[in-house]
Amino acid sequence: MDARTTPPAPAVVDPAELLADPYAGYAALREAGPVHRIAGTDGLPAWLVTRYEDVRQALADPRFSLDKANAEPGGYRGLALPPALDANLLNMDPPDHTRVRRLVSRAFTPRRVALLREPVRRTADALLDAMAPLGRTDLIAAYAAPLPIAVICELLGVAEEDRPDFRSWTDALVVPDPARPERTKEAVGALLAFFARLLARKRAEPADDLLSAMIAVRDEADREDRLSEDELMSLAFLILFAGYENTVHLIGNATVALLRNPAQAAALRADPDRLGPAVEELARFDGPAPLAIRRFPTEDVTIGGVTVPAGQTVLLSLAAAHRDPRRFPDPDRLDLGRDATGHLALGHGIHYCLGAPLARLETEIALGALLGRFPRLELDVPADRLEWRPSMRTRGLLALPVRY
Known part of the structure; x- marks a missing residue:
């Protein structure tokens, strides 16, 4: 990123x-x-960056701000959220980002993620038990969607009877219906009311869960260091939204990739120890986020010989970077033996995904359990008839019909 003509x-x-x-x-x-x-x-003009090295550098470049206050007047609009849901890490730069991430990391520990391994496995097995007698199903509705929502609710401490239809809320935010704009507003209102009730309950009756731990961190931190109430609620929203939405599509996309490459699926069944590295290649091959979260240069920045003016919206294409042959040879081929380290599906730099260990854990267990339970799992429609979500923000299926 040098200054050229x-x-x-x-x-x-x-x-x-x-x-x-x-x-x-x-x-x-x-x-x-x-x-x-x-x-x-x-719908507004943006700059799209497509090559791996440029994307990777920009992800870690402090001149590319996530704070919407740095967008030029009349520029980026994005999704309108109230402050109580918008004050999250995806809209912050240092020093606020550093402060908030440090505080939430004190609650979202590796130990807490590790303790979820058995609950994830139990939930996956229970969902597969329910699927087994059917012979065919929509794998998104029956498995890929309910598994992450159960895990996130377990992590946050949401009682099973209090788990509303999060999928409809997130769908309304990620893929707004132009014919029914009120759905987005209704989803935002429902989420706001839900988290307000949940935080009040956790304050009154703390338990051994992430949300109770985050409340304790917020209330016990030094006054100048603590989370604001909006930041606390926004973090809970982000953990739910990102932890659910991205993992659903990572599991779904990975399953499709394996079903379209049966020899590689068979190799995983024969050697489940390969699942960890396989998840990295599957995330590279067809990850859930074609684009990183938008950025706004705080000064004129030159990328690949093109100078992008300060304040204009920059979109970093993870999908293009992951298929860049300059970094990944023969990139359009799924190769579970490939060293896919260096993929950017979970970010890079200070904004690297806080929930990356949990996303890896869920996907590894979900795929291992699914492949082990149904050795004859296959698509129930031709691959070219699968319906993908009409969104630039996410790469995921509307449904995944399978038979077994």
């Missing part, structure tokens, strides 16, 4: 092309140039 701005790209066939679309853009002008996720 600014070339002419690249032509505007129709994002519909990226929805129809994202990897082919991103590959064409990546080979045409490192930076392109597109209509972003909110």
